[in-house]
Amino acid sequence: MAAITAALVKELREKTGVGMMDCKKALAETDGDFEAAVDWLRKKGLSKAAKKADRVAAEGLVAVATDGGKGAVVEVNSETDFVARNETFQAAVAEIATLTMTAGSDVETIKAATMASGETVESGLTNLIATIGENMSLRRAATVEANPGVVSSYVHNPAADGLGAIGVLVGLKSEGDAGKLAELGRKIAMHVAAGSPAVAVAIDVDGVDAEIANKEREVFADQARQSGKPEQIIEKMVEGRMRKFYEEVVLLKQAFVMDPDNTIEQVLANASKELGTSVELTGFVRMALGEGVEKKEEDFAAEVAAATGQS
Structure with a gap:
């Protein structure tokens, strides 16, 4: 040998x-x-x-999994949306999401995790590729924790339980009633999924990337100066526009989609009063299928013509 x-x-x-x-x-x-x-x-x-590994995989499923104060969301891509309806593929993606709660959000660590079959996640996906005949990949993963508290989830237009095109996790830290916290978390997750009025990028103002905020401030200042108004007036105009900017991209500052008269911050304050204890947003994740993946545009008519020898 x-x-x-x-x-x-x-x-x-x-x-x-x-x-x-x-x-x-x-x-x-x-x-x-x-x-x-x-x-x-x-x-x-x-x-x-x-x-099949060089084929563009921009379809597939986003899966969420929660257990008390822990939650995970993963995106597993395939080449076509047909595979997303395959029960074997769905079961594999759901299991990967569950494993992620323990493995953490690092993709390579998740790939090395052991599935119920005894094979690693990476080997399991490789075998699925061979069986189903499409390229697949574990693209990304994220986790949210709330201790004490609950992590709630929401999947928009689910293909199956916990599986769909948009998955959201919301963590609420509190010693209040777990059932009520879970219900509130799900409603906030629905708000995040809706992306109204804009997709939130941070929990609070301090969480907004300083470079992004400074760039917005510069743009607003340049626009305001075109009015020819004095600098002190311009400064107030910029501050007003920055407040509007934060209301769009900071989750706590957004108007709650189910009750636009209240911000998410006010909704949490009201919940704290109702439950008799503080309710704090520890984190959130919104994962939409295929975000940022460049899909190959196919000219079906040209493809058929080429296959039949027509020009």
Whole structure:
């Protein structure tokens, strides 16, 4: 039997695009014969999966999972929305979200986590690619905690329980009634999902990136100076526009979509009075499927013409 070195495993991975563990297993099964290992992987359908890795995967599912004061949301992409309706794919994505609550938000750590089947998340996705025939990838993940308290979730237009195109987590730290906190958190999560009047980027004003805030202030100042008004007036105009800016991008400053007369901050203050204890927003995440992924535009008519030899 030929020695199975790290270099040989690396070479096999580079040629086939298959994960390290599967390459090592292939070499072990073929007594270190490189070409036989390539064939072994092909027969298992794994190298077939690797060939799909360069395809754009911008569809798929966002999944949420919560357990008391912990919550996780993940995005697992596929090439078409058809796969999102596949029950095997749905079950895998839901399990990955659950594992993320323990593994944390680092994608590589999640990939190394062990699924109920005994395989890693990375191997599980590779096998799904081979079985279903589409490229898939765990794109990103996030977690929210509230201790003591609850993490609530909301999925917009769910494809299945906890699975859909937009997933939101909201953490509420409080010693109040867990059921009422969960209900309030879900309503705030629905507000975040709606993105009204704008998608929030921070919990409070201090959480807004200073560079972004300074850039907005500069733009507002330049616009105000065009009015020809005195500097002291310009300063007041800028402050007024900055308040409006924060009302749009800071969650606590936004008007609650279900009760526009109150901000989220006021809603939490009212909840604190009702529950007899403080209610604090510890964090939130809004994850929409395919955000920032450049989708390949297909010219279907041209594709058919090319396939039939027509010009």
